[in-house]
Amino acid sequence: MTPETIREALSKVPYPGFSRDIVSFGLVKGIEMEDGRIRVTIEVQTSDPSIPEKIFKDCHAVLDPIAGEDAVSIEIDRKDPPATTAEDQAGDGRSSIPGVKKIVAVASGKGGVGKSTVATNLAIALAATGAQVGLCDCDLYGPSIAMMFGSDAQPTANERDEIIPILAHGIQLMSMGFLLADDSPVVVRGPLATRYTQQFLRQVAWDSLDYLILDLPPGTGDIQLTIVQTVSVDGSVVVTTPQDVALIDARKAVSMFGKVNVPILGLVENMAWFECEHGTRYHIFGDGGGVREAKRLGVPLLAQIPIDPETCLRADRGTPVALPPADQSPASAAFHDAADRVIHALPAED
Ligand code: ADP
Numbered sequence: 093m094t095p096e097t098i099r100e101a102l103s104k105v106p107y108p109g110f111s112r113d114i115v116s117f118g119l120v121k122g123i124e125m126e127d128g129r130i131r132v133t134i135e136v137q138t139s140d141p142s143i144p145e146k147i148f149k150d151c152h153a154v155l156d157p158i159a160g161e162d163a164v165s166i167e168i169d170r171k172d173p174p175a176t177t178a179e180d181q182a183g184d185g186r187s188s189i190p191g192v193k194k195i196v197a198v199a200s201g202k203g204g205v206g207k208s209t210v211a212t213n214l215a216i217a218l219a220a221t222g223a224q225v226g227l228c229d230c231d232l233y234g235p236s237i238a239m240m241f242g243s244d245a246q247p248t249a250n251e252r253d254e255i256i257p258i259l260a261h262g263i264q265l266m267s268m269g270f271l272l273a274d275d276s277p278v279v280v281r282g283p284l285a286t287r288y289t290q291q292f293l294r295q296v297a298w299d300s301l302d303y304l305i306l307d308l309p310p311g312t313g314d315i316q317l318t319i320v321q322t323v324s325v326d327g328s329v330v331v332t333t334p335q336d337v338a339l340i341d342a343r344k345a346v347s348m349f350g351k352v353n354v355p356i357l358g359l360v361e362n363m364a365w366f367e368c369e370h371g372t373r374y375h376i377f378g379d380g381g382g383v384r385e386a387k388r389l390g391v392p393l394l395a396q397i398p399i400d401p402e403t404c405l406r407a408d409r410g411t412p413v414a415l416p417p418a419d420q421s422p423a424s425a426a427f428h429d430a431a432d433r434v435i436h437a438l439p440a441e442d
Contacts (some may be wrong), residue, residue: 201341242410
């Protein structure tokens with residue numbers, strides 16, 4: 093029995109509600125061993141008392157069999173999360189983010205429809221209009237956005253303990269996935285549960301953004317709802333593919349934004365068709381699904397993006413297809429049209 097074996101055992105204990113464990117979240121502050129006794133100190137930042145209770149039980153469940161029930165002492169130091177001050181709140185209880193003029197959420201009812209691809213290319217196309225743009229990947233499980241921008245940089249913190257976004261292709265990038273990296277700055281360590289997204293976003297040193305794009309996690313559950321309820325989102329873009337199953341989920345996303353009074357800027361129909369070298373269009377996932385759905389829901393159709401191997405390849409290579417020149421391919425042109433529509437659909441500045 094060594095501190096390493098204890099740490100390894102503790103890495104089987106998930107943080108309640110997350111698939112991530114308490115060790116990689118950086119919550120285990122101390123492991124002491126003396127005369128066969130183990131003392132583990134854990135720090136949790138939450139106002140929910142059931143969380144330390146659950147962690148306490150789960151730690152005993154993994155350590156008791158190793159050391160014996162009476163030899164294990166678990167101490168949990170629960171701290172309240174930082175409070176939101178009254179001046180942080182917009183009139184509707186949502187928080188604005190310092191240094192950011194407009195926030196646009198990009199959502200999809202389900203995964204794999206190209207939401208991150210759309211968020212990335214939309215950010216690039218908005219920046220091409222001369223605007224300052226930031227993009228935040230709100231999915232806790234993996235910084236895919238940074239990859240799409242070809243960056244493996246880790247953010248650092250400034251002297252005010254704010255996280256400095258990574259700059260790639262002129263876009264300020266941040267990812268909640270950085271919360272998980274062991275060498276991330278202290279301010280982003282620990283599971284800021286999703287309701288602290290707002291605090292996370294406020295702790296980023298955004299540099300005078302005209303637009304901040306939030307790439308929401310796929311789906312329409314509590315996580316997504318919480319994010320759009322806590323920050324003052326000015327408009328949302330729902331990404332779908334043309335087949336019925338995707339459209340049903342897109343409808344759910346539209347209804348989610350309706351419930352929390354976030355304006356829908358429009359739908360993006362991704363993978364709308366494939367055009368062969370002779371110009372024939374093949375509607376692989378069905379014809380006109382996005383157009384019909386937009387009409388049905390009474391929301392604009394912002395773009396139809398074709399299935400385009402280059403879009404996929406360039407995302408993998410870290411050079412998104414919407415980078416200049418804008419008209420190099422139908423997919424790129426469609427992203428730039430979508431950006432213009434987004435700009436015009438957003439409410440004017442007060
Ligand atoms: P999501 O964020 O919805 O899970 P991604 O943006 O990660 O989806 O896209 C899933 C995969 O599909 C990626 O490999 C991406 O490059 C590819 N992809 C997305 N849109 C297109 C498109 N229009 N043409 C070809 N490939 C695409």
